[in-house]
Amino acid sequence: MKIIYNVAINLLSAIISFLSLFNRKAKLRTIGTKKAIEFIKLNAENFKNPIWFHASSVGEFEQAKPLIIKIRELQPNQQILVTFFSSSGFEANKNYKLADYILYLPDDTKANANLFIKTVKPKTAIFIKYEFWFNYLNVLRTNQIPTFSVSAIFRENHFVFKPYASFIRNELTKLEAIFVQNTESLELLKQHNFTNAILSGDTRFDRVAEIANSNPGIIEIADFCDNKEVVVFGSVWAKDMELIIPFINNYASEKVKYIIVPHEIHSAEISEYITKLQAKTIRYSNITEYSNEKILIIDTIGLLSKVYKYAKLAYIGGGFGTGIHNILEAAVYGVPILFGPKYKKFKEATDLTTLQGAIAISDYTMLEKTAKAFLENETFHHKTKTICANYVTENLGAGAIIMGNSKFSAAIR
Structure with missing residues (x-):
């Protein structure tokens, strides 16, 4: 299934690249990921073990902000890197002042994951809600970088519980912790033999209150x-x-x-x-x-x-x-x-x-x-x-x- 996954990622990349000829959002992502790879290569010496937050889009990044604010309060000099999958997330937050680096996340290929992790050398990685990219998770684990999932939520029909996703599920069981929004998610993970799930609630409540x-x-x-x-x-x-x-x-x-x-x-x-x-x-x-x-x-x-x-x-x-x-x-x-x-x-x-x-x-x-x-x-x-x-x-x-x-x-x- 890993082979099929990697083929699918390459296919997705090709589709987005094709759509970029007609679709503004696809074009922004295609250009943005290329620039991200170039930036990472050119700035290898400037990365000082940043804490890496990854969010899909605008809403998910709101769930990251309470943690970023707290980390900034505790460690004003700690580098923070933020990546987005979607163009809407990047465009809305590209000038976010509490992050040192804001980039598109390059497509989840083995080559990109290796380049990204080995060049950026994050101190820790924090994925928001349901962003589960196998190659990135795998390279993070291989390099012994503590990785967390925050404000995660699961339902019975979630793809990670499907037989074909066992390789992704295996990576998730090895995260330092999966902080889930509700008891239903906690119980589902326990039923699937996860021992790293913790009930925390949703950080969006903290964010809207702020x-x-x-x-x-x-x-x-x-x-x-x-x-x-x-x-x-x-x-x-x-x-x-x-x-x-x-x-x-x-x-x-x-x-x-x-x-x-x-x-x-x-x-x-x-x-x-x-x-x-x-x-x-x-x-x-x-x-x-x-x-x-x-x-x-x-x-x-x-x-x-x-x-x-x-x-x-x-x-x-x-x-x-x-x-x-x-x-x-x-x-x-x-x-x-x-x-x-x-x-x-x-x-x-x-x-x-x-x-x-x-x-x-x-x-x-x-x-x-x-x-x-x-x-x-x-x-x-x-x-x-x-x-x-x-x-x-x-x-x-x-x-x-x-x-x-x-x-x-x-x-x-």
């Missing part, structure tokens, strides 16, 4: 909100907007304003939304020209987690596509949450729907009915707000558990 506690607000957005009730539509896609635009057009209330934050910023798409929206709308890039508009569209990356501060109700996008985006960024402020039907892969979403702090909607009628209930029934709103805030508070502390683990603590010093 963001909320250090969020002074944004003056221009506060002025736009003008003490009105605000509905934030966060990380929304075109499919979400098919419901959102009719809702905004149909719900007539002078007390309510709307902030729309597209998941991806495309000027032409935003122009199309503005044409379809009946109320006065302004882009954030033009906020200095604000003149009592009812709708604000954020056309700048990196503001969403701060915008939820102003929300009375949040709709999280992605649920009518491949899956919802980060709901904890809203929940930390005690904001009731709505999202589409594709949410069950996300523990926090299933938890909050069970607790009734979030509601999954399936169509426009349900969106209209539920949103009106939150905006017009203060008792209902307050009850849900409390559930969301308490849920985040009760799940804090994953970072402290990980940092307090003796193996992890020893590996980062």
